[in-house]
Amino acid sequence: MHRNFDLGTLRSFIAVAETGGMTSAANKLHMTQSTVSMQIKRLEESVGLSLLDRNSGRGIRPTAEGEQLLGYARSMIDLNDEIWGRLTAPKYEGMVLLGVPGDIVRPHIPNVLKQFNRAFPRVRVKLTTAGSIDLKAAVLKGQQDIILTTEVYGEETGDLPNGELLNIEPLLWTGSLDGHAWLSRPLPIALVRGCSFRKPTVDALEAAGITWVDAVDTDSEDSTSVAVAADFAIRPELPSFDYPGVEEIAHRGELPTLPQCSINLYLADGPNAGLAQELAKYIRTAFGTEIPMKGAA
Structure with missing residues (x-):
């Protein structure tokens, strides 16, 4: 049988632990002191443990078990707030124009797009496949927000800003x-x-x-x-x-x-730069670590 923590109760528990008192926590959360006290009581009864030491002499402090829960509670609340922010914040809406050469669409890009869509469900990604030369020209014309290219390693032109070397592979x-x-x-x-x-x-x-x-x-x-x-x-x-x-x-x-080939990432400066940066994080993880490209501005 699955048992679930109530996130509102965990938020109250964190506030009490951080402020050292029920009243202070209630003021911080814009709640009544009795409501916070009742939530803490239900939380301790549900886990069968004393989570707060009310006789420490320095205000209310977490017990050893409370300290253990506190770390998890903060992570759960942070994740909850991040999800709500991404689902509702205007900055996580819109469309990103992504260009990728057809020879490196597989195996990474399908999984990148799947993970990005889960994290940013209100952002559309328009995928274009074309040759690297055409994609670089499209960035210069403002027709792409983020592109990947395959170029001869060491011969990258550096004609685009915000270039990163993701990987080096033989042809x-x-x-x-x-x-x-x-x-x-x-x-x-x-x-x-x-x-x-x-x-x-x-x-x-x-x-x-x-x-x-x-x-x-x-x-x-x-x-x-x-x-x-x-x-x-x-x-x-x-x-x-x-x-x-x-x-x-x-x-x-x-x-x-x-010759060896470099797989590169370029980000355009424009209205979608913030969303493109978020997508770039997933691409870097898939292809490897970020290395500043020599010669790129």
Whole structure:
């Protein structure tokens, strides 16, 4: 059988413990002294313990058991007040524009959005997926409040303020399960328009003397995934990729090594900056620790 504490009673208990008297607590809570006394009596009877020492000589003080309850009571009241604040405060209303490259939407973003929605049910998040280059341009135009990007590590332009480096990962060549497209020449590659991986991929292939050709022309990560899974093309991916029928290519050095990639977060200055900052907390937790980006203002 579950038994529940009454939060109003716990609030009175905290006030008595902090002020040292029933009357002082009642004044603080804008209640009558008799009401506070009755609440404390019911609380002690419900747990079967004496929670307050009324004969300490220094006012009413918590007993050892009362001190133990006091810590929990404060946490419960703080959480209660935080929830009410987030559900009712105007600053926790509105919409946040979030941009994420399609190659890093999974696995973290669905859970980030789920947790954020639980904490901020009155805030809408409009998710846009696009290439990192296009997303950075959108921030400069005021069309996004917060974006993630994938860029070549060490070559971030620093053209946006409020940039943070979240993680560093290697780029891998990926292709169809047991596929052979990676052996074709010219090499068919599948990249969305505006993908920041294009230049380092092309540079690496040309430096290795490997001819190549665009196998798709699309803004959709799903379209490139289909092309790769069908053994129609290959593409560079981060280790966290999760596409059916796609695997890392065991090319044994026959394809050039690709550079490391940085996963970055950018926040725009604007009317939704406060909500964007709240969303950023969940993103940082999902991707890793916050590191100020070198060169970002």
